[in-house]
Amino acid sequence: MSKRFENRNVLVTGGTRGIGRAIVERFAAEGANVAFTYRSSREEADALIASLTGQGFKAKAFQADAADFTAAETAINEVVTDWGSIDVVVNNAGITRDGLMLRMSQDDFDAVVGTNLKSVFNYAKAAYRPMMKQRSGRIVNMSSVVGVMGNPGQTNYAASKAGIIGFSKSLAKELGARGVTVNVVAPGYVETDMTGALSDAAREAMLGAVPVGRPASPDDIASAVLFLASDEASYITGHVLHVDGGLAM
Numbered sequence: 704m705s706k707r708f709e710n711r712n713v714l715v716t717g718g719t720r721g722i723g724r725a726i727v728e729r730f731a732a733e734g735a736n737v738a739f740t741y742r743s744s745r746e747e748a749d750a751l752i753a754s755l756t757g758q759g760f761k762a763k764a765f766q767a768d769a770a771d772f773t774a775a776e777t778a779i780n781e782v783v784t785d786w787g788s789i790d791v792v793v794n795n796a797g798i799t800r801d802g803l804m805l806r807m808s809q810d811d812f813d814a815v816v817g818t819n820l821k822s823v824f825n826y827a828k829a830a831y832r833p834m835m836k837q838r839s840g841r842i843v844n845m846s847s848v849v850g851v852m853g854n855p856g857q858t859n860y861a862a863s864k865a866g867i868i869g870f871s872k873s874l875a876k877e878l879g880a881r882g883v884t885v886n887v888v889a890p891g892y893v894e895t896d897m898t899g900a901l902s903d904a905a906r907e908a909m910l911g912a913v914p915v916g917r918p919a920s921p922d923d924i925a926s927a928v929l930f931l932a933s934d935e936a937s938y939i940t941g942h943v944l945h946v947d948g949g950l951a952m
């Protein structure tokens with residue numbers, strides 16, 4: 704039986720750890736050629752490439768700050784040149800710089816919006832022409848339950864993640880007739896380095912509000928991303944898929 708993403712070319716931003724890494728590994732296991740970006744974690748990127756190619760998968764890594772448009776163009780163009788098409792873009796890279804408004808600096812706001820939201824514009828814009836020409840493509844953007852519900856101390860993060868939803872719905876309307884879908888995954892509490900920084904009290908309070916009573920694993924989120932990127936999801940666009948154990952009902 705052929706694999707779900709056989710001969711598909713996928714690019715994932717922020718692929719070296721956490722949710723991004725799970726997405727990269729799942730796409731590769733399901734037959735895709737996978738490119739991923741990273742900002743500074745060269746050793747982790749090299750180790751991931753070695754692991755993927757060691758298993759016989761085709762893979763590429765790009766050192767690229769997600770907020771940098773030229774780097775996005777370079778990465779997408781190289782995938783198209785070397786592998787022939789860009790079929791799936793997953794905008795996963797994201798950071799937090801939390802703090803109550805009283806203490807939040809302009810730099811905290813700009814850094815989070817630049818990395819989390821401008822990056823989605825960058826990679827969607829770079830993939831736009833090749834996907835239009837192919838008349839097919841999948842763009843999956845990583846939002847958050849915080850972009851839907853808000854969270855004190857995360858005005859910058861919430862703005863970036865809510866912005867991703869508006870951006871994705873608008874682009875979905877622009878690209879629908881071209882065979883390109885644009886969807887959003889909104890995770891709740893996922894156990895990664897990002898949430899590892901939370902205090903035990905914050906973690907318990909968050910988990911107490913999750914109806915399924917456990918945190919998500921990176922794999923729970925990857926499953927939703929792969930579904931939205933698959934042929935089975937061809938009639939779904941502009942959708943926000945909540946993968947949060949029921950947190951945002």
Ligand code: NAD
Nearest residue numbers: 717719720721722742768769795796797847890893895897
């Ligand atoms: P993480 O901190 O473990 O990993 C983030 C990844 O993004 C890393 O690979 C990092 O290298 C990359 N990255 C960060 N800044 C970058 C930049 N400027 N350029 C390129 N890459 C960059 O975080 P995670 O928990 O795996 O989060 C992945 C995505 O999921 C983020 O967009 C995050 O906002 C979102 N999310 C996470 C949770 C959670 O509970 N962990 C919940 C909702 C949404």
